[in-house]
Amino acid sequence: MNDKTGEKRIGTKIAAALLWLAVWQIASMALGKSFVLPSPVFTCQRLFQLCMQGSFWQSCAVTLLRVAAGLALACLLGFACALAAQKNRTVREILAVPAAVIRSVPVMSVILIALLCMKSAAVPLFVCFLMCFPVMYTNILQGFENVPAEYRELAQVYRVTGGRYTSKILIPASMGYIKAGLSLCAGLSWKSTVAAEVLSSPRISMGYHLLTAKMYLEGADLFAWTVGIVLLSVCFEKALRFALRRW
Amino acid sequence: MDTDRDIVLTRISKAYDGQIVLQDLDLRIPDGEITAVMGPSGLGKTTLLKILLGLEDFGGSVSGMEGRKVSAVFQDSRLLPWLTLRQNLELVCGPGCEAEIAEALALMELTDAADKRPSELSGGMQRRGALARALAYGGDTFLLDEPFTGLDEELKDRIAGRLSERWRKEKKTVLFVTHDSAEAAAYADGTVRLQELV
Numbered sequence: 001m002n003d004k005t006g007e008k009r010i011g012t013k014i015a016a017a018l019l020w021l022a023v024w025q026i027a028s029m030a031l032g033k034s035f036v037l038p039s040p041v042f043t044c045q046r047l048f049q050l051c052m053q054g055s056f057w058q059s060c061a062v063t064l065l066r067v068a069a070g071l072a073l074a075c076l077l078g079f080a081c082a083l084a085a086q087k088n089r090t091v092r093e094i095l096a097v098p099a100a101v102i103r104s105v106p107v108m109s110v111i112l113i114a115l116l117c118m119k120s121a122a123v124p125l126f127v128c129f130l131m132c133f134p135v136m137y138t139n140i141l142q143g144f145e146n147v148p149a150e151y152r153e154l155a156q157v158y159r160v161t162g163g164r165y166t167s168k169i170l171i172p173a174s175m176g177y178i179k180a181g182l183s184l185c186a187g188l189s190w191k192s193t194v195a196a197e198v199l200s201s202p203r204i205s206m207g208y209h210l211l212t213a214k215m216y217l218e219g220a221d222l223f224a225w226t227v228g229i230v231l232l233s234v235c236f237e238k239a240l241r242f243a244l245r246r247w
Numbered sequence: 248m249d250t251d252r253d254i255v256l257t258r259i260s261k262a263y264d265g266q267i268v269l270q271d272l273d274l275r276i277p278d279g280e281i282t283a284v285m286g287p288s289g290l291g292k293t294t295l296l297k298i299l300l301g302l303e304d305f306g307g308s309v310s311g312m313e314g315r316k317v318s319a320v321f322q323d324s325r326l327l328p329w330l331t332l333r334q335n336l337e338l339v340c341g342p343g344c345e346a347e348i349a350e351a352l353a354l355m356e357l358t359d360a361a362d363k364r365p366s367e368l369s370g371g372m373q374r375r376g377a378l379a380r381a382l383a384y385g386g387d388t389f390l391l392d393e394p395f396t397g398l399d400e401e402l403k404d405r406i407a408g409r410l411s412e413r414w415r416k417e418k419k420t421v422l423f424v425t426h427d428s429a430e431a432a433a434y435a436d437g438t439v440r441l442q443e444l445v
Contacts, residue, residue, distance in 0.1 A: 150325050153302050157319045158339040158384055168338050172329040 035219040047224040055204075060232060063124075063193060063206040067236065070128025071189045075182070077129075078136030083166070085137075086144040099134040107131060111196045120200035124207070127196035132185040139181030143174025179244050186237040194229055206232075252278035253311055254299070254388075254420070260306035261294050268294050269305070274439060278311070279418040281411055283431035286441030292424040293322055295441070296390050299422070315420075318386030320394045324373040326365040332376050333361040336383040344383065351382035354409060356402075371397040375406065382410075389414070391423040395430060407434050 021040050028039040038046070050056040085092035102110075110130055114123045151173055155165050171178075197207020206229055213221035254276040261269040268291040276282050284292050297303040299312060300319055326335045336348045352358045355375040365373055374397045381389060395403045411434040414421050425431050431438045 150321070150323065151327070153300075154321070154325050154327075156302065157300050157317060158380075160338060164338065164341075168330065168334075169327065172327070 033219075035217045038220040038223050042220050043223040043227060046220040047227055050221075050224055050228070056228070059204055059206050059209055060228065062202075062204045063197065063229075064232060064236065066125045066197075066205075067128055067189045067193045070125045070193060071132050071182075071185055073125075073129045074132035074136045074185065074189075078133055078140050078181075081137050082140035082144055085141055092141070095137065099137055102130055102134045107192050107195055108199070111199045114196070115200055121202040123200035124193045124196035124202070124205065128189045128193040131192040132189050135184050135188065136178075136181045139177045139184075140174060143177030144170060146177070147173040182240055182244065183237070186240050187233065190229065190233040190236065251311075252420075254278070254422075255310045256295075256298075256307065257310075258307040259295075259298060259309070261291065261298065261303060269298075272307070276311075276420065276422055277437065278420050280436040281414055281419075281421040281423070281434060283435035283438045284422060284424045284441060285426070285428060285431055285438055288426075290441045292441055293392055296392050296422070296424060299390055312388075315388045316384075316386045317388045317390060318381035318384045319389070320374075320377045320381050320391040322392040324365070324377040326368075326373055326376050326380070328365050331362050331364055332357060332368070332379070335365070335376065336380050339380055339384045344385075347383045347385060348379075351379040354382060354413075355379040355406065369397075371399070371402070374398060378406075378410070387419060389419055389421040389423070391421065393424050393426070395425070403430075410434075 024040050028034070028037045028042075031037045034042060081091075081095055085095050107127065111123060111127050114126050114130075118126060147170060151169050155161070155169055160169065194207045194210070197205040198211050199207075201208045201211055206225060209225050210222060210229075213219075213225060256272060256274040256276075259269050259272040259274070260267070268289075272291075272295070274295075284295065286292055294303060296319070298305045299309065300317065301312075326332065327338070330338065333348060333352070336351060337344070340347055348361075349358070352361050355378055357372065357375055357379055360368060360372055360376075365376065368376060374394070378391075378394055381391070395407055398406065407430070415436075423435070428438075
């Protein structure tokens with residue numbers, strides 16, 4: 001891509017964003033009820049005010065921590081299960097059932113069931129883990145199964161086994177699949193964590209603030225928190241991609 | 248001279264999707280000698296090596312491979328692209344073999360390229376890298392599929408001469424596949440022509 005094409009694309013993106021902001025502004029003005037649909041300017045002002053408060057950043061940090069922990073747990077357990085499933089067909093058959101079930105169960109059902117069994121503060125992390133686990137497990141297993149035959153033969157001939165095989169051949173050869181799984185989970189983890197926070201309402205969380213904003217008809221707050229979540233989610237995904245680029 | 252340590256293949260047969268590649272092949276590979284396998288493409292030279300390496304199912308029997316530590320060079324170099332050349336060698340010979348790695352790299356004239364990734368190496372250098380890996384592993388038996396492909400004549404003479412001298416001195420059992428009868432004559436103690444056996 002040459003410089004001119006790149007500049008043109010950036011220009012198109014900015015123009016598209018401005019167009020939708022204009023649509024939002026017009027819709028807000030047409031509706032005339034800022035508690036239902038505040039204008040983008042009003043939302044930005046409210047977001048700026050929230051950014052001045054320590055509690056905003058505290059909630060962001062705790063939610064971010066829950067997302068990161070849930071995703072990390074899903075990666076670790078997904079990796080361990082994929083490793084076991086790759087070595088043993090019975091384990092794979094056994095794990096195929098929960099993986100398929102979790103995939104098809106609605107997030108809301110998972111959250112409500114989790115609320116029956118655990119403390120509200122633990123629910124978002126658990127839900128994030130549970131939503132990301134099947135994606136990571138399936139992708140990692142697919143990666144392991146698609147390690148080129150020539151690398152497997154090389155390992156067999158030179159007796160590269162155990163941890164050395166896993167760390168030097170299996171994981172690097174599967175990295176494309178692992179990255180794809182993480183990319184899918186980056187968005188999913190935020191959506192499921194915030195949804196779980198809304199329903200379980202732990203005091204320090206972005207989801208709790210979304211819920212209270214809705215309860216008190218604070219439309220600007222609701223939109224400001226939503227914009228905050230979207231921005232953090234995008235930053236999280238970019239950071240994840242950047243971290244994975246060196247692999 | 249036949250010995251108990253010779254590798255003996257008896258009535259070896261192999262087919263892919265009904266296409267016969269090897270049929271009732273009998274072959275004795277003398278222990279401690281360098282043997283060249285020659286023959287036109289498609290006659291099963293690579294398949295023969297894969298059978299000896301335990302990578303293919305086959306009909307018939309192979310004896311004399313038990314207890315051998317086998318170093319191999321495949322038809323493609325198979326250097327792992329995410330590792331440097333040195334790391335590729337470390338992978339097969341494990342920790343604490345820096346001396347063997349340094350010696351293998353020096354023998355293959357690759358010392359300066361040790362910290363490069365395979366993508367930064369030419370085809371010939373990758374081939375020598377695969378040979379260096381086989382050397383660093385320290386097998387007593389070498390199964391090599393066209394190991395000198397991609398090397399220019401001068402370099403091939405130097406490296407193949409050095410290797411054959413070393414293998415003879417250390418009494419290694421070497422089987423290498425080649426299309427080049429001059430290469431077979433120059434470096435092997437004996438030659439097997441596959442078309443005569445099948």
